[in-house]
Amino acid sequence: MTSSRGDDMYAWIRDLMPLNRSITGDGVRQTLRYLQDRLPDLEIYEVPSGTPAFDWVVPDEWNVREAYLEDETGHRFADFSRHNLHLVGYSEPVDQWLTLEELQPHLYSLADKPDAIPYVTSYYQRGWGFCLSHAERQKMKPGRYRAYIDATLKPGHLTYGDVVIAGESNREVLLSTYMCHPSMANNELSGPAVVTALGRWLQEADRKFTYRLVFVPETIGSITYLSRNLEIMKTNTVAGFQVTCVGDDRAYSYLESRLGNTYADRILRHVLHHHAGAYDSYDFTNRGSDERQYCSPGVDLPVATFCRSKFGTYPEYHTSLDDLSVVSAEGLQGAFDVLKQCIEAIEVNARYQATIPCEPRFGKHGLYPNVDTVGSGIDIRPLRDLYAYSDGDHDVLDIAERMGRPISDYFAVLNSLLNVGLIKPCVG
Amino acid sequence: MTSSRGDDMYAWIRDLMPLNRSITGDGVRQTLRYLQDRLPDLEIYEVPSGTPAFDWVVPDEWNVREAYLEDETGHRFADFSRHNLHLVGYSEPVDQWLTLEELQPHLYSLADKPDAIPYVTSYYQRGWGFCLSHAERQKMKPGRYRAYIDATLKPGHLTYGDVVIAGESNREVLLSTYMCHPSMANNELSGPAVVTALGRWLQEADRKFTYRLVFVPETIGSITYLSRNLEIMKTNTVAGFQVTCVGDDRAYSYLESRLGNTYADRILRHVLHHHAGAYDSYDFTNRGSDERQYCSPGVDLPVATFCRSKFGTYPEYHTSLDDLSVVSAEGLQGAFDVLKQCIEAIEVNARYQATIPCEPRFGKHGLYPNVDTVGSGIDIRPLRDLYAYSDGDHDVLDIAERMGRPISDYFAVLNSLLNVGLIKPCVG
């Protein structure tokens, strides 16, 4: 059964599929405006080309009107109007006749996936190229071809969005995703869809923490974002999640932070263990998305990466096969649920201190049955364990992990103990 | 072959079996006086009902003269005079005729152990009840029964005992046991017997440390005891052992402290490993005795629990089957030996510092043979290892554990090295 939330996310992905996203350009802009319609507090920023961002510079903006190869009979190949993956990202404008032989160095296809158009970009080396299915490529006979790219690559802006949803505290949780990939569904319209859905839910929820939702083009976008927000993020961030490839339903995946020991790692491992049972775990050598920036030395935010099937591991990855059939409402909903549980865990988790020595007489406080017989006392295990380890050193997550239970098993008894004053939060 | 010490302990248990112990009352008082005859320095304390003890209050005192069920022919069932487990602990006085149907909610038996009288108490919820073997219960025919309980439940005292056996230092080792269970042998006359025997031995032994032996009713007794002695115990206690179910010979068991990392845990694990070879190890989720209080946050004493067959794990547990056939002189002696070895280890263990750089010329000090041939040097391993690791950081227990030997292997060479001045104790 699909939830309505999963259906919403799937519908957004379907709507956004045709746009030609890249690290800059109108496809990004239109994508952000579409999400802004669903998350009105989303702010959209424009950063001029040439702006420095640490070791990088915001590149020229790229926009495409038309692109194709045409043979002398007027038959078109790799037509951008059919699929925007046909054009190598950041191709320069060109209008030129070449022999097939001259054209070959500009063509990309995958012999082992003959029906897939590969995804290729050349952001920082000027040039042009076309991607096409190996099947289509093999239909190109020797002869002359017109390579036609009507595109602009010139000073403009890099566009990104964020929304900061304030809570009681200025301590922040980061959710970051990217939207620089053209028509591909799991990688990467699933991330923006799930983060947008989380934003809608968060705006309605009670919040101790502040939530920073970041929608950027990958790499240059997160670097630019960090160059403008690093200090506040380093000061305030308690945990962050890089959200990518979260739309299929074949796996749950966790890619650890640089050292694998941040609060985000602890939370995500815990939730995945109890939500998903088995999940795929990757160390930081498998990094590939914006965790490369968030976890870099000098930035070093507590960020773990969450995926369903991790980028690079599923057969449709970085090709036109990563289409609407790869993602599903159920897959998106599962990802949403994991991150929602991470947030709920973060909201509740803290260190508490018991207020009196020895076990309380729980019954006196209305928390405990009274007749002692063999076998009694089973049900009140979370109550007794939470109390027994509320020593000011262990947080609720530690206790849940020690007991092998999900932290959510302790939410109700935590409230009960707080209400009757048997525990109190630790400060600092 | 049984030792005379094991025989003594067994005889004490046999003598004490008939008394009707509970958390208060004359059964406890008589039990303590009996132990006092064997351990004259044992002090007996009386705490008035109504006295607060942290979250608890000392309850009314309970004493029973007579209790039974009687049918219209005068046939008695569940007669307290036959076995004091027949009466639910803390039953109120009653004299009332009921139909069998009306009586049923007041009856307790175990269908899966038809010959066992279960052990049931209702300390903090007023009421009454009878326990009987399932076999006896099935003989009760429909009809009217007189429930007769001639008992008093009224303000009086909670009774407990302790003895503090002073040593050179005021740093303390705690041995705690309980004696609130009616006629059951392993749980819990074995604990008081073994702790009393240890007290008798300790009074004769050289003692660096002070020993605090505590005999209390379980839970309310240890809470009351802690409410009166917490500060001195927190200041002085270096290690403590909860001693319970130490009379059978089917297993050795260790139940770790709250975090499993106290000095008592280290000592007990070490001794059990070398004394018992295989032993059963339980984490703190299996707690159930006074370690619940000693290890509670706010108390947090370094206390590990030692059992032969752990409470709750053996078939006779908390029934009339836990009788004199369950315990044995050998079983009690084994428990005594383990705790004696723990004490001997604590007495000797410390950090030492070598007094000169490089290996000493042990031979010069009369500690070493002189001809070097292949294979020599085997016997002097403890000597050389103790010296090599006497670096002020590792205590003798660390060294023994590193070498996989019992700490007692180092007692003699420790003395030798101290005598010739090659090592010196570390202060602080």
Add this chain to the structure above:
Amino acid sequence: MTSSRGDDMYAWIRDLMPLNRSITGDGVRQTLRYLQDRLPDLEIYEVPSGTPAFDWVVPDEWNVREAYLEDETGHRFADFSRHNLHLVGYSEPVDQWLTLEELQPHLYSLADKPDAIPYVTSYYQRGWGFCLSHAERQKMKPGRYRAYIDATLKPGHLTYGDVVIAGESNREVLLSTYMCHPSMANNELSGPAVVTALGRWLQEADRKFTYRLVFVPETIGSITYLSRNLEIMKTNTVAGFQVTCVGDDRAYSYLESRLGNTYADRILRHVLHHHAGAYDSYDFTNRGSDERQYCSPGVDLPVATFCRSKFGTYPEYHTSLDDLSVVSAEGLQGAFDVLKQCIEAIEVNARYQATIPCEPRFGKHGLYPNVDTVGSGIDIRPLRDLYAYSDGDHDVLDIAERMGRPISDYFAVLNSLLNVGLIKPCVG
């Protein structure tokens, strides 16, 4: 194929085999002079008998001219002129006729190795004895024998050598070996040969660190050496290696320092893992050479022991079978290579700090290809990993270990990153 360096080392061992080394005497002196010819900066020291060294005293000097057993027909047994192992080390002079029965307590042979002359010494208990093959011993018929030892055991000197090869820093790496064993090849002419070869190489190499090469008689020599150099060594030594039994080719062995956690342990384990694949690892209970002094409490230098086949583990050990057939140019070369790699690792290893937040645009610095396609980025893994973990906490060895690669994989990229200023060394 043998290297010329391996051949050199083998030739030195062959030359030095006939000398009668002991903990003092001309055999040691001549051995050091031979090595000095190959390593001219080697300094030779003479310490008078009677000089105190911590718990020890430098013993009298021992020199032998002639020694043998002779029967009444003039047939000689255990003739020192045939093999210097025939005489128990530190035998007193004697000239005496005894019956075979009277002689037996002075004879040493190995029944299970009938052709081997055992190695026996009696440094600190005055006496005399002869070692011989069991085969030869069985030829001695009942009768009278002349025991003849023309030796001097009188005040003289203990002789040792060292060379300190200065580097940019006064922080030191220690290489220690011993040369107190008479005619045996693996134990112990291999150690002096390999350390001498390393000294020759080090004198030509760029050196950040200072290298202290120590050639001492075992035990009393290292104790004497430490008694004269302890302060400077404790202040400056970053890592040290005890080098012994490094001439055969049957194994690589590592014997850990006292706690197994020094920098020398880390380096040696790393190099052995990548150089040798499988290697034999021994804990400190298997100690037996000068690591006993270097790792003693009060000295506690960061010293690990490196062997090919560890002392005590190979069948020829401490007998005349440990001859030139046991060692080989290849075996010596392998040991040299391991220690050379340890030194190279120490020279390069340090903590570095990335100079800018986020990943650099490696391409801009000439360090990175530009076209992003599936599968690219594999070759630049060491570059990206070294940068990603240059956080000031992890040294290059940590990073290499985390990545499961030899540290040498990072030497080139480390230079590249330093050259373009993307990382900088951490101070302190």
